[in-house]
Amino acid sequence: MxxxxxxxxxxxxxxxxxxxxxxxxxxxxxxxxxxxxxxxxxxxxxxxxxxxxxxxxxxxxxxxxxxxxxxxxxxxxxxxxxxxxxxxxxxxxxxxxxxxxxxxxxxxxxxxxxxxxxxxxxxxxxxxxxxxxxxxxxxxxxxxxxxxxxxxxxxxxxxxxxxxxxxxxxxxxxxxxxxxxxxxxxxxxxxxxxxxxxxxELVITNARTAEMTKLTENAFRDVNIAFANELSLIGDRLDIDVWELIELANRHPRVNILSPGAGVGGHCIAVDPWFIVNKTPDLARMVATAREVNDYKPKWVVEKIEQNVTKLGDLGRKPKVALLGLAFKPDIDDLRESPAIEIAKLIADKSQYDLLLVEPNVDVLPKKLEKAGVLTAVEDALKLADVVAILVGHKEFKEIKNIGETTKVLNFVSNI
Missing domain, CATH: 3.40.50.720 (NAD(P)-binding Rossmann-like Domain)
Structure with a gap:
């Protein structure tokens, strides 16, 4: 043919x-x-x-x-x-x-x-x-x-x-x-x-197995990310630096823990495991738990941001909060299922802060965030904000010297 x-x-x-x-x-x-x-x-x-x-x-x-x-x-x-x-x-x-x-x-x-x-x-x-x-x-x-x-x-x-x-x-x-x-x-x-x-290699199988293969690949990644995210929650509670913890644990020759983040996004890892759970809810217990852990992470990030705003005391105005990164992963414009979008929406819904939203890979905010805040250049956001949260490790953020060393900056990614 x-x-x-x-x-x-x-x-x-x-x-x-x-x-x-x-x-x-x-x-x-x-x-x-x-x-x-x-x-x-x-x-x-x-x-x-x-x-x-x-x-x-x-x-x-x-x-x-x-x-x-x-x-x-x-x-x-x-x-x-x-x-x-x-x-x-x-x-x-x-x-x-x-x-x-x-x-x-x-x-x-x-x-x-x-x-x-x-x-x-x-x-x-x-x-x-x-x-x-x-x-x-x-x-x-x-x-x-x-x-x-x-x-x-x-x-x-x-x-x-x-x-x-x-x-x-x-x-x-x-x-x-x-x-x-x-x-x-x-x-x-x-x-x-x-x-x-x-x-x-083009590997031949039947349709059902191929469908499940795709879901399995992303569920596997989701479970591993959930373990890292859960460690970040435990580390925060016990006053342990999760980045150091993972670095030390990964010195074991058979341990390779991933890095935690602000959540899990994209149309694959954040979605596909639920297809397995929806089909076999009584059996996919680990898959469901991993999804719940990763879906909770944005809410935890919002709690951390609010705690740091509270430490500022009464400013006589709305506190300015800057969120650095809206895409679901570094250096792309894809906002699908992005945990950063959910974080921005959760904060905006409270109407207690002025939001400065930084995403160097888009020119306009998505519709769900049009009234949430202002699309801002990273340099301006760092100057104007009272609290800054790094949610995505874009290259533009890495290029700024000492970006994570001031007390007003909360870093939720490992590579900045």
Missing amino acids: SINKISVSGLGYIGLPTATMFAHYGAHVIGLDVNQHAIETINQGKIHIVEPGLEEIVKKVVESGHLKASLIAEPADAFLIAVPTPFKGEDYTPDLSYIEAAVKTIAPVLEKGNVVILESTSPVGATEQMVEWLSELRPDLRFPRTTTDVASDIYVAYCPERVLPGQVIRELVENDRTIGGITPESAKKAAEVYAIFVKG
Whole structure:
């Protein structure tokens, strides 16, 4: 099977780099999105997200005609879906409506022999649900439903990404990929698609195992981060420097404790473990506890900030509190599920402080923080604030000499 044209639904932090790499390696790619601004930006050879090295490649592949963005689906050889999978509500039930919408968009143009691949981080069974939607929309085509169903017109698989923001371009190419087919033949066809640019090993399995693999990877990281965060809470209670504690413990040849922070963010680690808990709540007890520890950390940070404001006494005005960093990790603009955003919201809701918000990777505050405070340059925030909390280890903060040595600065990250 020759793969010449690829359709990628969702041009965000994963979809756009993926579409770009397929185009960079010679495929013709149509990128689908519902965001008109994103489409116009990409078609100008620019990008609407922050990812080192991406814009230069986007410019080249757009100019060469290998990549274009659109609202409207076109026939293709392979269709990838990389759209968000948020929660429906407070009970952490997965919301698959974005996947369903993407399926409805591509279903009319599907043809016999096409490959449909779900990349979105999803609960176990999501790929099978996608098959059900496709079957209802295109009863004229045969879709695989069981691992032994070989009489299919369309090949369906699940293939999660495992890339690090800030290093996406390199890791998309170099990292191994787990490819889970509804059938073995579907997995084989999906592997042919990724072989266009992936240099890492393409490991074949079934769809359910591939879905669980992605969730397991992020739950493992979440549990380890929760241990570090819990140590920071215990260290604070017992008057022990947690950074020194971890450094000393890590001298053991078989101990490698991670660094605590202000919480856990991003659309992977902060979300995926709940998909496991939602599916098997009676069994995923450690996973659930880790999530609870990490979800509590922002509230603890707010308590620490308030305690330091109280020490200032009556200032005759609202105390000024500066929060340094709003992204979920250093040196990116991604605010999804960021604990810093939650911290800012919790403080703003109290209406007791003037908030100075510092995020060098964005030009405007997200809607949920529009009335919370003022987007401020780091130098101004350090001069004006009564209490400063470093929430993210951005390079701009590291470059400021002795930033963490004054008493008004609270450092909640280890690398500043």
